[in-house]
Amino acid sequence: MKIKPFGVEIWMNEFENHCEFNLAETCVASLTIEQLLELSGKNSDVLDDLKPMKLTYGAIEGSDRLRDAIATLYERQERQNIVVTHGAIGANALVHETLVEPGDHVISVRPTYQQHYSIPESYGATVDILHLRPENGFLPDLDEFAALIRPDTKLIAINNPNNPTGALMDVGYLEQFIEIARRSQAYVLCDEVYRGTSQTGDGFCPAIADLYERGISVAGMSKTFSLAGLRLGWIAAATEVLEAVSIHRDYNTISVGMLDDYFAALALENKSRILERSHRITRGNLQILDDWVSNEPRISYVKPQAGTTALLKYDFDMSSREFCVSLLEETGVMFTPGSVLHMEGWLRIGYANNPEILKTGLEKVSGYLRRLEERGVPFATETIN
DSSP, rough: OOOOOHHHHHHHHHHGGGGGGOOOOOOOOOHHHHHHHHHTTTTGHHHHHTTTTOOOOOTTOHHHHEEEEHHSSSOOOGGGEEEEEEEHHHHHHHHHHHHHOOOOEEEESSSTTHHHHHHHHTTTTTEOOOOOOOGGOOOOOOHHHHHHTTTTTTEEEEEEEEETTOOOHHHHHHHHHHHTTTTTTOEEEEOOTTTTSSSSSTTTOOOOOOTTTTEEEEEEEESSSSOOGGEEEEEEOHHHOOOOOOOOHHTTTTTOHHHHHHHHHHHHHHHHHHHHHHHHHHHHHHEEEEEEEEHHHHHEEEEEESSSEEEEOOOSSOOHHHHHHHHHHHHEOOOGGGGGGGGGGGGEEEOOHHHHHHHHHHHHHHHHHHHHHHHHHHOOOOOOO
16 A cells, blocks of 8 residues: 655644644643543542552453543434444544455545545545535535536535634535535544634534434534643444444454543543533634734735634745744744645645743744844745735
C-alpha cells in the first residue's frame, strides 16, 4: 500500500515542540488529571477504583460502562451500536479499511482531515472531491454533490463540524445531504470529533448515525472533551457495520487501555461540567479572534459556527508555508499553512487554547503583519485561492 504523506501531521511533528504560542493546536485546552478529577468530583478517592484494577486487556469492544456513557451523546444509539477505538483517527481508519475496496467510488469533501481522501485513494478507490468554498460558507454545494453521485458510490466522507473551517451542517442541511446519498445507498462516514462545540445552544449538532440508516458517526475524547492524551475514540453505527469493522479491528486494536477506558467513562459521566468549560473557552475565544480579524485589514475569514479552528485568508503574496515558518521564527507563534490542507493562500488557526495565549499570540501576529508591510512584501494577487 502506498499512501501520500499526511501533510498536517508532518507539519505538527516538525514544529509544535518548538513554538512559544501554539495557535495550531486543535483541541480545547487540555485538562490535567487533577482538573478532570475535580470536575468529576472524584478527587483523591479515584485511587480506590484504580488500585484493585487488574491490568488485563479489559473489555475488547470497550467496557459496558464506557459504551453506555458514549451512547448518551446520541439520540438513537445504544451500547451495541458503539465500539471503542484508538482515538478518532483509529476509528476513521477502521471504517475506510472495512468498507473501501479497489475500484470503489468514494466522495470526500475538501478541506477536511486528510484521512478521508488519502486512505481510500491508497486502497485503489476512485475518489472524487467535493470542494468546500468560502462563497458557500464552506458548506457543500448540494447540486455539485448530486452531480458526483454515481449508482456505484460506496462511501461518502464528511466532517461536521468541519476541520479546518468551522462550518456546520445543521439538521435541515444534513437531511438534504442524506437524501442525495440515498440515491446510491452509499454509506456516509461523518467525522464528528468536534461535535459538542457549536457556538449556540447545548453545542451539539445532529449525528449522522441518528439521522441515516447507513450513517457512521466517529468521535473521540480529544477535541471537545480536552483529553487527547487518552487516545480514545469510537464508532457509532448500525450493528452490521460494527460486526464488519470488528473483523478488521481484531488485527490492529484488540482493546484500548483499561486506564483510558476508565478515565473516558469518568469524563463522559460528568460531561456537563466539561462541556460548560469547553463552551466557555470556545465561545469566548472565538469572540477574541473575531474582534482581531475585524481590526486586521490584511486578514479575512468566514466566521466559524463550531469547532476549534478557522481558516484565515491573508493578503500577502507569499506561500502559506513561507508565512508560517517566518512567523514562527520571528514571533514564536505557530499557525498551520493552508498548503498542507490543499488550501494555499490560507492559514489554519486553532483558537481554543488558553485565552491569554490566544490574545498574546494574536498581538504578535499583528506586529508581524505590520513588519511585512514595512518591508514592502507585495499584496496577494487574485490567483491565490
